[in-house]
Amino acid sequence: MSLVFRSISASLLSLSTLCLAQQSMTKPALVAKPGSRSATDSSEAPTVSLKAPVPAGYLIGPDDVLGITVWKEPSLSGNVPVRPDGMISISLIGDVPAAGLTPMALGADLADRLKKFINDPNVTITVATVNSKHIYLLGEVQHVGSIPLTPGLTPLQAISASGGLTPFANTKHLYILRGEQGKQEKIPFNYKKALKDGDQQGLTLSPGDTIVVP
Structure with a gap:
């Protein structure tokens, strides 16, 4: 009697397993809705770079x-x-x-x-x-050299474009050298204060300016 009961139990277990397998085979696959992103989709929307228009009196130069x-x-x-x-x-x-x-x-x-x-x-x-106008960066910046001068470029933006400051930079005593009418003007710039409080000097760069970071 015990042997017969075990045989019936084994048969019922096999039948249950077969039914579950058939249900899993016929279960519809999940389909992503249009516009939705799957967990494996790591693509991102492209970034858009907007340039400020040149001022009305801008003079065209070579390489523009x-x-x-x-x-x-x-x-x-x-x-x-x-x-x-x-x-x-x-x-x-x-x-x-x-x-x-x-x-x-x-x-x-x-x-x-x-x-x-x-x-x-x-x-x-x-x-x-704009390719004809440049400004220059010297001293404790990540990339010393020239960068194109875009309209309205500020010292903070120029330093960022050069890769930022080195750990040894004196962030309070930067200055900008500007030549006007045969004379050189030295304009102080507090990078640390501008970064914290905003560029309240309202300073924009001119062609040929040199930012010096001691």
């Missing part, structure tokens, strides 16, 4: 990249680099001097030159990339 838009003329529009000699090359009109002009003045000049080929040309010039 200009965005030229001629209304209803896509073949004449696009980004154009300023050559080291200060010239740009434009279809139909050839080489045109750009260095030393404001974007508005250059746009007016191009529109005047294009009148021979286009009725009432409308030209817009923007500075896509």
Whole structure:
């Protein structure tokens, strides 16, 4: 009798195991909803870098990249680099001097030159990339040398772009050397205070400035 009971119990256990296996095989897989992220998806949205527009009186320089838009003329529009000699090359009109002009003045000049080929040309010039203006960093910074001067660049931003200060930097007694009208001006800058309280000096850098970190 005991042997028969054991045989029946073993049969019931095998049948239960088989049913569970069939249920697991037919169970639908989880599907991620559109727009959701799975646990293994480590991708991140791309960062967007926004540049401040150049001031109205900005003078174009060599190596700058200009965005030229001629209304209803896509073949004449696009980004154009300023050559080291200060010239740009434009279809139909050839080489045109750009260095030393404001974007508005250059746009007016191009529109005047294009009148021979286009009725009432409308030209817009923007500075896509500033490469002609630089500032310099010396002393206890991670990367000594020059960096491009973007419009409105502050000492804090410039130091950050150079990799920051070294552990040996005197954070209270930085200074900026600026040449104006043949004279050199020394402008003190307290990095530690600016970092803590904000840059209350309202100081922005000019072309050729040198930040010295003792």
